[in-house]
Amino acid sequence: MRTRLDWLLTSADIPYLTSDESLSDAVLVEQVRQLGQYELGFSQVFKLDRRLRKITDPARYAGVLTPLRLAVLGASTLDHLLPALRAVGARHGFLIDCYLAEYGQYLREIADPTSGLHAFAPEVVLIALDTTHFVGEQISDAPDAALDVTMDRLRSAWRTVIEQFGAQVIQQTALPRMLPxxxxxxxxxxxxxxxxxxxxxxxxxxxxTDEGIDLLAIDDAVAIDGLDAWHDPVLWLKGKQEVSPAAAQHYAELALRLVSARRGRSAKCLVLDLDNTLWGGVIGDDGVNGIVLGQGSAEGEAYLSLQRYALDLMKRGVLLAVCSKNDEAVAREAFERHPDMILRLEHITSFVANWDDKPTNLSRIADEIGIGLDSLVFVDDNPFERNLVRRALPMVRVPELPDDAALYARTLARAGYFEALALTEEDRERTALYAANAAREKTRTGGLDITSYLESLQMVLEWKRFDAAGQQRIVQLVNKTNQFNLTTRRYSDAEIAALIADPHLLALQFRLRDTFGDNGVIAIVIGRLTPGGEVDLETWLMSCRVLGRGVEAACLAVIAAEAKRMGAAALFGRYLPTDRNDMVREHYPRLGFVQIDVATDGETHWRFDLDRPIPDALNIRVVDIQGTSA
Known part of the structure; x- marks a missing residue:
């Protein structure tokens, strides 16, 4: 048996998955963009892996494949997982360089500063311990004490990895293969x-949760797929391969979701078709009372299951949108009048129903919400529409749906597009935040000039130092913000905790409130005082939903005041161009910073002397919620 990635397209022959060196980098770059839509065959994994390993200049793949150093540690045979990790890594947009620790030597390699692991300097460490190593093969007379020892050893390993490398730690759970x-x-x-x-x-x-590490829950996957899909006792006895080669691609998929989520690449918005997706039938033909939906029929309950799952996703922070070829008034009628609809209009952040093509409307939805197209997941029962979107907008994630609507929700859940590592209060309130933002935009376009509009918002910018209460949200924001992010530097949970504990650092979080409500934490700034008397702003990021309101200048006023308090004479700003943050290319010059040089990696450096006047942040009241109002 094998695991089945049934939300992906399958193909017996994907011609570009070849190890042929004659395939140019340019062609490979273009074709890799399509990988997210396909489950690879066993041989295709190895063909792609061989081709990826021949890449000698990762810079040529900028914007498509981000280099990533991944170390795999364990006490059994793990070599067979590496090709899948590299191939699936490409599907997730990473060019992975793998390091495999010596067989059974993971603790020594973690502890020894002269080991190959330390020389490799991993960005991600995957600890893939087999169940025999975890619990042994015989009945324990003192199971609690044995588990205490195991957990103490693991906690020590996690902490050392985070301390030594600042790496993301992924811990595999125990495969439930021991005989009852x-x-x-x-x-x-x-x-x-x-x-x-x-x-x-x-x-x-x-x-x-306590240690800030991420779990690769293969025990949950086994509960769905069955143990035989993941483990072959013959291969375990012959070669100590606990996860069978047939499951390697699924294993890699689960691992890379965690890597993507830690770097803010999980999807943010579920976009739903209507006819034969959220209900059975065509509302324009059948009328609101003629669609199939609700209790009493298996088909009607099948559509309810997808609605119910979508609503639960919304409650944990996923935005919902509608993209339908329909008359808008007719489409809205089901949400307003049908007694069995679980989803209502107040749950939908963007509602687009017209007769334009789906790619055009998906672009409108992304623009209206203010997120990238790569943040969208599009669910449509019609294979024509799915393939049209895949071809026109390959960055949009489009699950392949089964014929039976009863399986829609399960397929979407298994696809893991919305992988999350933690849940904050702001996640729960995200729909309200974006709905309020849409209301602001309507006010902005309602005939007021921009100054009057900003005055009408009555904005209040609250700021304070990093603290334990906001730690989870800070970690989430710094690791998922890509567009308004001057350096896109990432921080682990442990690194943010260290910043909180150091009173000599500039580590500020900003929250914006206005007449429409609370925007939540919208900006993070991290800086260090240098011996030369400058505060080096290593991180400055903001939520794109507050652009165009003068918040940048208001933040600068706070930063400058805090830098002076630290004894600084100037601010030192960095801008490192990426494929996604071009929107902030002019951030520093707009605020009055002067460019001083350009580094070899293209990073530009900027200086702002603190004896200069700060640009005026009109219409924003700034409040230090730890004490002083400014």
Whole structure:
């Protein structure tokens, strides 16, 4: 058996997946853009891996493949997972360089500063320990004590990796492959290997939150796919391969979702077609009372299951939008009048129903919400529309749907487009935040001049130093903001904790409120005082939803005041161009910074003398919520 990535397209022959060196870099770059839509065959994984490993100049792939150093540590045979990690990495936009620790030597390599692991300097460390290594193969007389020792060893390893490398740590859960000794009542024998594996996974989940590491939950995947899809006892006994080669691509997919989520690449918005997607039938023909939806029929309940899942996604922070070929008034009628509709208009951030093509309307939705097209997931029952969007907008994620609507929600869930590492209060309020932003835009276009419009918002910018209460949101924001981000530097949870603990750093968080409500934390600034008397702004990022309101100047006033308090005479700004942050190319010159040089990697450097006047932030009241009002 094998796992099935059933939300992806399959292809017996994808011609560009070849190891042929005659394939030019330019062609490979263009074709790699399509990889996100396909499940690769076993041989295709190896062909693509060989071609990727021949790349000698990663800079030629800028904007398509981001270089990433990934170390894999374990105590069993893991070599067979590396080609899948590299190939699936390309599907997620990464050019992965893998390091495999010596067999069973992961603790030594972590602790030894002269080891190959330290020389490799990983950005991501995947700890892929087999279940035998975790819990042994025999009944334990003291299972709790044994698990305590295992968890202490793991916690020490995690902390050392984070301290030494600042790397993202991904910990694989125990594969539930140990044979039961008590059947359904395995809990009655706490020392059995099967029961200990279950208990260990529960401890791992608790510790992950405490330690800021990410779990690769292969036990959850086995619960869906079945153990035979993930583990072959023959291969384990012959070669100590715990995860079978047939499952390698799915394993890599789950791991790379975590890497993508940590770097802010998870999708943000679920865009839904209507007819035969959210309900059965065509509302324009059948009328609001003729569509198939609701309790009493299997088909009607199938559509409800997708609506219910979409609503739950919205509650945890995913935006919802509608993209339908329909008369808008007719389409809205179902949301307003049908008694069994779970989704209502107040749940939808952007509602687009007309007779234009779907790619055009998806672009409108992205513009209206203020997010990138690569943040959209488009769900449509019609294969023609799905393929049209894939061809026209390859950055939009489009799951391949089964014929039966009862499987829509499950397919979407398994696709993992909305992978998240934590949940903040702002995530829960995201729909309201973006809805309020849409209301602001309507006011802005309602005939007022820009100055009057900004005055009408009655904006208040609140700021304070980083603190433990805001730590989770800060980590989330610095790792997912790509567009208004001057350097796109990422920070781990441990690194943010260190910034909080250091009172000598400039580490500021900003929140914006106005007449439409609370925008949440909208800006993060991190700076360090240099021996030369400058505050080096290594990170300055903002939410794109507050652009055009003068918030940048208001933030600068706070930054300048805090820098003076630290004894600085100037600010030193950095802008490192990426494929996604061109919008802030003029950020520093607009604020009055003077360019001083350009580094070899294209990073431009800027200076702002603090004896100069700060640009006026009209119509914004600035408040230090730790004490002083400015």
């Amino acid at each position: 000794l008590m059947g359904s009542n395995e809990h009655a024998l706490p020392g059995s290997p099967a029961r200990m594996a279950t208990a260990l996974n529960a401890r791992l989940r608790s510790a992950a």
